[in-house]
Amino acid sequence: MIDIEGQPILTAAEMRAAEDAVIACGVSVETLMNRAGTAIAHVVRRLAGVNEVLILCGPGNNGGDGYVAARVLAEMGATVRVAALSKPKTAAAKSARAGWSGVVETLAEAKPAPIIVDALFGTGLTRPLDAEPVPTLSRSPADAGAQLSSKGYPDGLLCAPASAGEQTVVGRLHFLANAAQLRIAVDLPSGLGTDSGQALSKPPVFNLTLALGAVKPAHLLQPAARYCGHIRLLDIGVPTTSQAEVLKPPTLANPGPDAHKYTRGMLAVIAGIMSGASDLAALAAMRAGAGYVTLLGDTAGPPHALVRTPFSDHALANDRIGALVIGPGLGRDGIARSRLEAALTSNHPLIIDGDALRLLDPERIKALKVPVILTPHAGEFDALFGKSDADKITRAREAAVLTNAVVVFKGADTVIAAPDGRVRIAQGASDWLSTAGTGDVLAGAIGAMLAAGLDPLDAACAGVWLHGDAARRLGPAFIADDLAEALRSARGAL
Numbered sequence: 001m002i003d004i005e006g007q008p009i010l011t012a013a014e015m016r017a018a019e020d021a022v023i024a025c026g027v028s029v030e031t032l033m034n035r036a037g038t039a040i041a042h043v044v045r046r047l048a049g050v051n052e053v054l055i056l057c058g059p060g061n062n063g064g065d066g067y068v069a070a071r072v073l074a075e076m077g078a079t080v081r082v083a084a085l086s087k088p089k090t091a092a093a094k095s096a097r098a099g100w101s102g103v104v105e106t107l108a109e110a111k112p113a114p115i116i117v118d119a120l121f122g123t124g125l126t127r128p129l130d131a132e133p134v135p136t137l138s139r140s141p142a143d144a145g146a147q148l149s150s151k152g153y154p155d156g157l158l159c160a161p162a163s164a165g166e167q168t169v170v171g172r173l174h175f176l177a178n179a180a181q182l183r184i185a186v187d188l189p190s191g192l193g194t195d196s197g198q199a200l201s202k203p204p205v206f207n208l209t210l211a212l213g214a215v216k217p218a219h220l221l222q223p224a225a226r227y228c229g230h231i232r233l234l235d236i237g238v239p240t241t242s243q244a245e246v247l248k249p250p251t252l253a254n255p256g257p258d259a260h261k262y263t264r265g266m267l268a269v270i271a272g273i274m275s276g277a278s279d280l281a282a283l284a285a286m287r288a289g290a291g292y293v294t295l296l297g298d299t300a301g302p303p304h305a306l307v308r309t310p311f312s313d314h315a316l317a318n319d320r321i322g323a324l325v326i327g328p329g330l331g332r333d334g335i336a337r338s339r340l341e342a343a344l345t346s347n348h349p350l351i352i353d354g355d356a357l358r359l360l361d362p363e364r365i366k367a368l369k370v371p372v373i374l375t376p377h378a379g380e381f382d383a384l385f386g387k388s389d390a391d392k393i394t395r396a397r398e399a400a401v402l403t404n405a406v407v408v409f410k411g412a413d414t415v416i417a418a419p420d421g422r423v424r425i426a427q428g429a430s431d432w433l434s435t436a437g438t439g440d441v442l443a444g445a446i447g448a449m450l451a452a453g454l455d456p457l458d459a460a461c462a463g464v465w466l467h468g469d470a471a472r473r474l475g476p477a478f479i480a481d482d483l484a485e486a487l488r489s490a491r492g493a494l
């Protein structure tokens with residue numbers, strides 16, 4: 001099992017192409033399926049102990065992985081049962097099915113087990129599951145002569161009327177998952193759209209999802225990610241590369257003996273009508289490791305190390321400033337507009353957040369000649385780029401191209417996109433980040449990184465990482481002030 005930090009993220013089509021490339025070199029689909037099923041079996045064996053395992057198999061290759069896993073588990077001495085939705089359809093899944101010598105129960109009638117393994121659908125799911133009635137032996141009116149075939153299947157697809165919710169695929173999956181102590185999904189929880197991150201049907205929440213060969217967008221994007229539980233990657237010998245990767249911890253240099261405040265990066269934060277927001281951004285930048293932070297505006301208060309200076313063109317013209325944060329608490333009045341204009345023409349690398357994003361359009365941002373990082377939440381993103389049904393990765397990428405800026409599309413599934421197509425997606429964000437001011441903290445953290453001289457994508461990634469890690473360290477019910485302080489521990493843990 002491989003931790004997914006830094007791993008490539010592949011769409012369903014990219015994964016198929018990666019598999020096809022290996023297959024073209026003479027490796028059969030059956031071989032890949034055997035690798036996948038064997039790897040799954042070893043994980044399940046380790047986690048299940050002596051408990052009975054029920055593997056739910058679908059008609060495609062995801063189901064094929066399930067049959068292989070069942071066979072290998074049985075060979076290892078595990079107590080394992082298999083329940084199928086319907087007969088295997090692909091050649092590889094048929095061959096995997098043939099390798100399972102035990103009974104195949106119907107999904108409709110399978111009794112619960114303490115461990116369930118969902119191998120119903122993976123990357124091949126194309127439509128919601130709810131509409132699919134569950135084939136059954138005993139409940140179909142046309143069932144009189146139904147027999148298990150020599151392979152243990154109903155001969156023909158015997159469909160019970162889906163009167164009770166429980167008799168749909170999703171209903172049965174939820175029923176069996178609710179009764180289980182441990183829920184493991186093969187590749188993806190069944191019901192998720194691989195690329196969109198949408199829940200085409202709502203699966204149960206799994207404890208563990210075993211991504212096969214590569215991480216897929218649905219493992220990270222909401223709402224799909226919330227159903228996956230812990231995500232681990234299983235290597236099936238398919239080389240993968242992608243412009244999109246899971247966010248990983250940054251490599252940041254600590255100050256050396258030659259360091260002084262300016263070598264560690266000087267950040268300026270422009271204040272506006274809500275001084276708390278710019279205070280948070282400034283504090284966050286200091287705790288993320290900036291050497292010198294100046295807050296330009298009419299604000300007062302601690303910390304003493306923060307250099308508070310009235311806003312002026314002269315203060316802005318300081319050429320030691322390595323980056324400038326504008327937007328947190330800026331407001332949208334005349335003063336806000338004139339400060340924004342001054343920032344845009346200051347020639348400093350920019351982090352544009354909050355209110356400043358509401359005062360700009362993509363053309364104006366694209367025309368800037370300095371490195372720019374935009375940090376919109378979903379509302380600011382829609383206002384700047386328009387609403388769209390496209391997935392979050394595509395939207396972030398298009399926005400980055402349109403503005404020639406690094407775009408940090410925030411949320412529980414923050415997507416960071418660069419204009420050259422590179423994408424990084426954060427995993428495991430604390431839901432407790434949903435509190436006022438945490439975005440201001442993020443802008444400050446990213447500002448510290450940009451001021452320190454990191455390239456814009458690296459700066460954005462480092463800031464998002466530190467922010468996410470600080471939140472994880474804090475646990476529940478923290479406030480943005482705590483988060484800014486906790487950046488120090490996050491930085492120290494690198």
Ligand SMILES: NC(=O)C1=CN([C@@H]2O[C@H](COP(=O)(O)OP(=O)(O)OC[C@H]3O[C@@H](n4cnc5c(N)ncnc54)[C@H](O)[C@@H]3O)[C@@H](O)[C@H]2O)[C@@H](O)CC1
Nearest residue numbers: 019032033060061062121122123124125126127128129187
């Ligand atoms: N292709 C390969 O080389 C490998 C594939 N692997 C596995 O194969 C999976 C992908 O296999 P498939 O492409 O066969 O796809 P799936 O097994 O995910 O399912 C596709 C099948 O389900 C049908 N289907 C789609 N939506 C449905 C719905 N809502 N209700 C009922 N039926 C529906 C499709 O028509 C197709 O028959 C991966 O997730 C992974 O688990 C692994 O075995 C590794 C190797």
Ligand SMILES: Nc1ncnc2c1ncn2[C@@H]1O[C@H](COP(=O)(O)OP(=O)(O)O)[C@@H](O)[C@H]1O
Nearest residue numbers: 377410411412429431433434436437438439440
């Ligand atoms: N439910 C959530 N789970 C994880 N992270 C979240 C969640 N909601 C918000 N966040 C994160 O918290 C921060 C909120 O930023 P933002 O919406 O700009 O808030 P504010 O303007 O109050 O500072 C972003 O970094 C975002 O990614």
Ligand SMILES: [K+]
Nearest residue numbers: 118121188190
């Ligand atoms: K699955």
